[in-house]
Amino acid sequence: xxxxxxxxxxxxxxxxxxxxxxxxxxxxxxxxxxxxxxxxxxxxxxxxxxxxxxxxxxxxxxxxxxxxxxxxxxxxxxxxxxxxxxxxxxxxxxxxxxxxxxxxxxxxxxxxxxxxxxxxxxxxxxxxxxxxxxxxxxxxxxxxxxxxxxxxxxxxxxxxxxxxxxxxxxxxxxxxxxxxxxxxxxxxxxxxxxxxxxxxxxxxxxxxxxxxxxxxxxxxxxxxxxxxxxxxxxxxxxxxxxxxxxxxxx
Amino acid sequence: xxxxxxxxxxxxxxxxxxxxxxxxxxxxxxxxxxxxxxxxxxxxxxxxxxxxxxxxxxxxxxxxxxxxxxxxxxxxxxxxxxxxxxxxxxxxxxxxxxxxxxxxxxxxxxxxxxxxxxxxxxxxxxxxxxxxxxxxxxxxxxxxxxxxxxxxxxxxxxxxxxxxxxxxxxxxxxxxxxxxxxxxxxxxxxxxxxxxxxxxxxxxxxxxxxxxxxxxxxxxxxxxxxxxxxxxxxxxxxxxxxxxxxxxxxxxxxxxxxxxxxxxxxxxxxxxxxxxxxxxxxxxxxxxxxxxxxxxxxxxxxxxxxxxx
Numbered sequence: 071x072x073x074x075x076x077x078x079x080x081x082x083x084x085x086x087x088x089x090x091x092x093x094x095x096x097x098x099x100x101x102x103x104x105x106x107x108x109x110x111x112x113x114x115x116x117x118x119x120x121x122x123x124x125x126x127x128x129x130x131x132x133x134x135x136x137x138x139x140x141x142x143x144x145x146x147x148x149x150x151x152x153x154x155x156x157x158x159x160x161x162x163x164x165x166x167x168x169x170x171x172x173x174x175x176x177x178x179x180x181x182x183x184x185x186x187x188x189x190x191x192x193x194x195x196x197x198x199x200x201x202x203x204x205x206x207x208x209x210x211x212x213x214x215x216x217x218x219x220x221x222x223x224x225x226x227x228x229x230x231x232x233x234x235x236x237x238x239x240x241x242x243x244x245x246x247x248x249x250x251x252x253x254x255x256x257x258x259x260x261x262x263x264x265x266x267x268x269x270x271x272x273x274x275x276x277x278x279x280x281x282x283x284x285x286x287x288x289x290x291x292x293x294x295x296x297x298x299x300x301x302x303x304x305x306x307x308x309x310x311x312x313x314x315x316x317x318x319x320x
Numbered sequence: 321x322x323x324x325x326x327x328x329x330x331x332x333x334x335x336x337x338x339x340x341x342x343x344x345x346x347x348x349x350x351x352x353x354x355x356x357x358x359x360x361x362x363x364x365x366x367x368x369x370x371x372x373x374x375x376x377x378x379x380x381x382x383x384x385x386x387x388x389x390x391x392x393x394x395x396x397x398x399x400x401x402x403x404x405x406x407x408x409x410x411x412x413x414x415x416x417x418x419x420x421x422x423x424x425x426x427x428x429x430x431x432x433x434x435x436x437x438x439x440x441x442x443x444x445x446x447x448x449x450x451x452x453x454x455x456x457x458x459x460x461x462x463x464x465x466x467x468x469x470x471x472x473x474x475x476x477x478x479x480x481x482x483x484x485x486x487x488x489x490x491x492x493x494x495x496x497x498x499x500x501x502x503x504x505x506x507x508x509x510x511x512x513x514x515x516x517x518x519x520x521x522x523x524x525x526x527x528x529x530x531x532x533x534x535x536x537x538x539x540x541x542x543x544x545x546x547x548x549x550x551x552x553x554x555x556x557x558x559x560x561x562x563x564x565x566x567x568x569x570x571x572x573x574x575x576x577x578x579x580x581x582x583x584x585x586x587x588x589x590x591x592x593x594x595x596x597x598x599x600x601x602x603x604x605x606x607x608x609x610x611x612x613x614x615x616x617x618x619x620x621x622x623x624x625x626x627x628x629x
Contacts, residue, residue, distance in 0.1 A: 086583065087447040096451050108565075165419070166428045189565065193446050195431045200389065200419035209390050209494035212416050215558065225498060229558045230412040231511070231567070232502040237388065239495045249548065249565065250558060285428035289441065290454040297590060300611035302602075306624045309596070312612050316594055318515050318540055318573050319629045 071182035071219075071241075073116040073125045075151065076172055077109035077132050079142045080192040089293045096192075096291065105142040108187025110149070111247040114254040115217060116185050117150035124219045125183070131155040131175055133163050139270050147265035148257035154270045157278070165193075167282035169201035174278040176206060181242065183224065188213050188246040199246035209239035213248040321349030321439060324377075324399060326408040326417070329355065329363040331385065336512045337409035339473035341466040342370055345407045346474070347436040348462075350374050353481070354399065356392050356488075358385040364483045371474055373481035383491035387413050390495045393420035395488030400425055405462035410568075414465050422463035429463045430455060434470040448564040448587035468511055469570035469591055503559055510562070513543035515573045518562055518589070521549035522578025522600070522618060529555040532622045533577060539629045545569065545589075547579045563588035578618045581606030598622070 081087055082102040090097045119125035130151040132138050136158055143154040157171060176184065189196035203210035211217070211226025215234065218225040219241075227236045229248045257265075275282055303309050313319035323345040328335040338353075345351045351372055355364045356379040364378040377399065383391045396417070400406055406421065408414030410432045422429035433442040440457045442464070510516060517537040523529040529550065537544045545567070546560040562569055564587040574592035579585060581597070581604055589595070590609055597610035598618050607613045614621060 081447070083584070087450045089451045096447055164428050166423065166426075169423060191448065191564070194448065194564070195429070196415050197419035197422070197429050197431060200416065201423035203389075204393060204420040204423035207494075210416070210420065212389075213412060228412075230500075231559060233500065233557060233559045234502075235386075235500040236498040237495050238498040240493070248558070249552065285457065285459050286430065287456040287458060288453055289456055291446070291451050292454070294445070294449055294452050297595070297609040299608050300595075300613065302607070302613040302615060304614075306614070306621055306628060309612065309614050309625060310628050312596075313540075313573075313629070316573055 071125050072127045072129060072179060073119055074176065074179055074181035074184045075109070075112045075116050075128060075130045075146070076184070076186050076198070077113065077130055077142055077146055078106045078187070078190045079103050079132060079134050079138045080106045080190055083107055083191055089291055093290045093292060095288065103141065105145055106187050106190045108189060108247050110254040111249070111251050112185040112187050113146050113149050113151060114252045115247060118252065119219065120150065127152050129153055129155065129179055129181070131157065131172070133157040133159060133168055133171055133275070135160055143270055144262060144265055145257045147268040148261040149255055153268055155273060156270055157273045157275060159275045161282070162284070163282050164284050164286060165195050165197035166201055166285065167280060168198050169205055170280045171275065171278050171282070172202050173205040174280060183241065183243060183245065185245045185247065188248055199244050203244040208242055208244050210244045210246070211237055211239055212246045214245050215248050215250040217245055217251070321404045322402065323348050323351050323405045323407060324403045325351055325353050326396070326406065326414060327353050327355045327363065327367050328409050328411055328413055329357060329360060331357045331360045331363065334363050334366040336473060337411050337468045339370065339476060340468040340471040341407045341409045342372065342474040343471040344433065344436055344464070344466045345405070346372050348405055348439060352377060352403070354379065354396065356384040356387065356395060358382050368481040368483055369477050369479050371478040373479040375481050376483045377486045378483050379486050379488055381487065381490050386497040387417065388495050388497065389417045389420045390492045391490065393417055393424060394492065396421045397424040398488060399486065400461055405464060407464045407466050410465040410467050418463055418465050425461055425463065427459040427461050427463050428457070429465070430457055431465050432467045433464055434467055448583055449590065450583060467568060469568055503557060507537060508541070508543045510543045510545055510567050510569055513571050515540050515542035516545050516569055516571045517542045517575045517577065518545035518547065518579060519550055519555070519577050520547040520579030521553060523550060523555060526555045532618070536622055536626045539626055547585050576606050576610070577622060579606055580604045581609065
């Protein structure tokens with residue numbers, strides 16, 4: 071079984087986003103970009119499936135700028151993906167259009183499982199996996215904390231508001247990762263060196279004949295209202311007085 | 321504009337998150353409600369009483385028992401022939417189903433809206449709430465998820481909407497429910513609690529977390545939350561997590577204990593009315609958003625606080 075892992079290049083999670091002064095977006099010039107953390111978890115899961123014999127090949131795909139080949143796609147291959155596909159574009163592509171492009175990739179690659187991050191930490195949409203599942207008519211196991219392949223089916227334990235829920239899905243299926251699914255391995259330097267010889271197929275959005283024009287128009291991006299730091303109290307007694315003042319203690 | 325709101329429920333009771341989605345929907349136009357489940361007529365009756373409800377569509381089918389997206393998304397997509405917008409609470413259920421509906425309708429979803437600025441204009445958080453985007457949808461139909469803390473809850477009583485039965489294609493045969501571990505707790509639910517006591521990695525282990533955080537929470541009648549670090553370390557289960565990718569909360573009072581205040585955590589709680597932080601590191605970022613801070617050793621402070629309350 072082949073596993074396809076779509077990944078996104080985003081502002082590194084340790085970098086504090088700065089809103090551009092003209093209100094058109096978040097400043098991404100000269101800042102560290104990395105693989106979306108949930109996507110690293112997706113690659114780790116796919117590589118573990120291969121290591122356990124449940125998967126035969128791990129293919130990673132990204133839609134984005136040319137530079138992704140030498141950063142996120144290299145990291146992905148160093149983590150254990152066998153080959154990569156870069157669908158190059160300099161435009162922002164919305165989840166719906168991403169899902170349509172991925173559906174075309176799925177048609178070509180015929181994976182038995184697609185594992186995606188549950189959300190990208192830049193636009194926080196949490197849509198692509200579910201949309202891809204809809205377009206393909208496949209089942210979806212979202213927000214996964216455990217994935218077990220058993221023959222023609224996959225059991226996915228999901229992190230839900232009340233706790234955990236397990237669903238039993240027919241393969242092929244879509245899985246989206248939550249934080250507790252695994253702890254991704256580091257891409258070590260020797261593996262990064264070796265990864266450079268793993269193939270990257272270069273495509274463009276036009277190769278897939280998908281209309282990627284945005285449906286949402288961003289009118290403005292602004293800073294949220296800022297909280298002011300308050301006061302510090304010196305003792306538990308003072309804190310108790312404050313809590314009484316707030317009406318939550320008697 | 322005609323809107324449809326997904327009613328969140330467990331086949332027995334209607335969940336509060338629905339009420340915030342109703343308020344958001346009412347800003348767009350007329351509000352009908354969809355109750356999809358099994359043996360859930362009681363939920364439909366409760367939905368009918370929500371103030372402002374036009375009518376309640378009840379899809380009662382064993383295939384909808386656990387709101388599997390594969391089964392309910394086609395139902396919603398078909399019902400959308402008669403509506404201009406569908407709104408889901410941004411719960412794990414809503415977030416699971418809504419994008420599947422959007423793709424079936426060839427619509428780009430608007431996730432986690434904070435406000436309705438016009439019939440097709442909304443604000444939503446991006447980058448863990450470090451930026452707020454104002455977006456305009458150009459799709460004919462809208463698929464929206466609603467952040468519960470951003471809208472007042474509609475009144476749960478006062479309405480008297482008629483209940484109408486609808487049916488869909490039922491079981492698509494793609495997926496099956498295989499079990500759940502839903503935590504039973506006598507404490508209030510995190511997303512609707514007035515007071516929350518949250519613990520972080522500084523608690524060091526699960527025993528300390530339970531021994532220190534829970535008695536304080538119980539004294540205050542509070543819900544218990546946690547940072548991602550505390551959940552990842554296994555002190556508490558995943559459903560305690562407050563943050564960008566966990567639960568978004570905005571209680572009257574949020575007490576953060578031994579939580580440094582990473583932006584991912586702040587994203588989940590910075591709209592709380594009053595934030596109280598207890599941390600031994602006076603430079604911890606949590607103090608930059610806290611209204612009241614106390615610097616010191618939580619292992620001394622928390623028991624003393626619990627006792628003096």
